[in-house]
Amino acid sequence: MHNRYKKLGWIIALFVFMQSAAWAHTGAGAIGGFMSGFTHPLYGWDHVAAMVAVGILGAFLGRPAIWLLPVVFPVVMAFGGVLGILGISLPGIEPGIAISSIVLGSLIVLAVHPPLWVAAVLVAGFAIFHGYAHGAELPNAANPLAYSAGFVICTGLLHLLGIAIGELIRWPWGKTVARTVGGVIALAGFGFLTGVL
């Protein structure tokens, strides 16, 4: 079985390296751009904390928030990204990102259940700050489309991680775990805001 996978791996590698330059698109930079975009959110803990918090909050609030919040976030984040690309100045980006961790983490640790529209507006508001920070860096990417696909997918996976943590509330111990993670996110937010972290 192991040998079969090894053989398949070699065949795939062979096809990848067999690329000639007879294409209108060579694919050059696409993989690098994707990886660079994918790893970008992981380098900023302030981003990671907020993305995970959105997922946990969605799971805490149940349906339809569980899918609505992770849908609202990337779409509005893209609008923030557009502002960054266009170079429209937006004050308080870094504090806004830090405050997103504090507010979302606090809602989770205190088990606050805001109405759906309030949660959606909050998430959308914070998404603007996160998107702006990413969008401002997009024009420098070697392959902007691959870069944006990478970081949007990474963002979504962080939301899914948050949803998975939030889903633990089905068990009594899980509720404690999820709220503790929310507390850690809120505290980290204070750390980002004050410059300690």
Added chain:
Amino acid sequence: MSHFFWQGCLHPLLVPAHLLVLLALGLLLGQQTPSTIRTSLVVYVAGLGSALFLTRVLPRMEQSELSLLILALSLGLLVILKLRINLALIVTLSISASLLIGLDSRVSALPGLDASKIYLQLLGIAFSASLLLSLLALISFYLNKLLAGIAVRIIGAWVTAGSLMVLALLLHELIS
């Protein structure tokens, strides 16, 4: 000779804009009825084949990435809204996707490259772009039965977000 066919097969996987449109269309098809999926796939394959053949006679398409991104953005929004779309619209979207992808998949005629090798590469593109769309539609169809299709709508939001930002960047570069 098979080397050229496999090169063609890899092409849709190496062009992010093509992959994005295929992903968005696959997700959207998965939200429709099986008969709509079948009709759309047939129309798509026919359109793709014709467009790939036309790359041999037509000049290079200008601003193809812009058109592909506008299409991906529209498809992504429709996936988020999770609407049952009428057959005429879904067929139009499938034809648009197939024509844009096909016309943008030109194989440059390098000196010494036989026409047969070019056609073999084009056949590879048609094969993989059709297989990929069919697989994505199938996966999306079954994912829609899980958790009320939440995952499909979330992926649709990613597609929309990615397309919107790069579209803004392209337009910004075009204008300035």
